[in-house]
Amino acid sequence: MKGYKIKPALVIIDMQNCFLSPDGSFDKLGYDISKYRKILPTLRSTYEEAKSLKIPVFFSKAIRERSGIDMLDKVHQILPPKRLERIKRLPIAVRGTWDAEIIDMLKPAPDDLVVEKRRDSIFQDTEFEMWLKALKADTLVFTGVDTSICVESSLRDAFNRGYDVILLSDATASLSDELYRTTLLEVKENFGLVMKSGDFFKSLKRIRGNKFLLEVEC
Template identity: 55%
Template sequence: MLGHEINPALLIIDVQNGFVSDGGSYDHLGMNISKYQRVIPSISKLITVCRENSIPIFYTQAIRERSGIDLLTKTHKILPASREERINKLPICIRDTWDADIVDEIKPLETDHVIIKRRDSAFQDTEINLWLKNLGIDTLVFCGIDTSICVETSLRDGFNNGYNVMLISDATSSGSDKHYESTLEIVRDYYGLVMRTDEFATQLLLKQDAKIQ
């Protein structure tokens, strides 16, 4: 599947307490966070695979200001009612709070890279493109949450910025099974590769064996 030489980076999207942890904002809003929690072990395994193969790791961290100056409702007068209601009901992932922290199970190391983002895409008004280019990265491996929102939006923007893209299916999750499956189908048909963590690890091993030979 990885028939070409690539220089990949792992992008872990928004695995923060506010979205996935018991006692976080989504939990307080009554949202079903169990689907998000179930993929954390796969994300942890994927991180280990990438560390073992010296693949750079980027985390995104969705951050909101206490003042509310960066809320979507400041710029968008037309929003789905469900999203607008969540925004107005409870501030999520406020800067310098436990809610905004990346979950303990997959905490970044000092050698990893953390991108602060204000919108769905990791590329919107952030440093990520510059950092990736400086490392010579040409392929982005995506995981995290929510599959059909921030993960898919970031993946599309990565593709449109000239990167090869891959989605690790067992290391991402959506609140909606329908939306999750739709994203996987869209990525397969139009953007790049979809594979599981074990498949990705196997492909990396095959590439290493080929180099040794």
């Protein structure tokens, strides 16, 4: 058994209508959104548990401007064909639309922090790290979608900025089972901890204030 003294924050990535809701952009594009929706009950209970422990919660929202000025094809000549095709077929998460909003099942509370992002990582050109420093958080607990894209990009950025990272395997999902498994392996081998949400909370003991002891099997 190993113990870590941590000041955690829960990070919920891109749980938006565009990705998870019937009639959202991904549903209209023909993606199997059931792979994302299956984590909703677990993620809801994870959120509620974090709130009960007064752990800070951050939500990220992918946002695009109506003008299209921030689309990837404005700055990249080289894009994977599938991603480029998606961009061309249908605007996703356009500012001010229902599509861009966080799903009703996970609506942020007034004291939660919502980070609008235009790229995969929650850190890229956002106020996220400034808020983390204000809260003195040192450990980020990642959830949400897509495991292998925005969740992994954000987690890697967190690690490289000096934060400890934990990925809750049953509170994140990918459209690709293979890429989901690869991300879990990458995190476990190279970056931090991979835990089920229930195990994470069972392993937490409050020391004082927002400082916790996390005890895990070596």
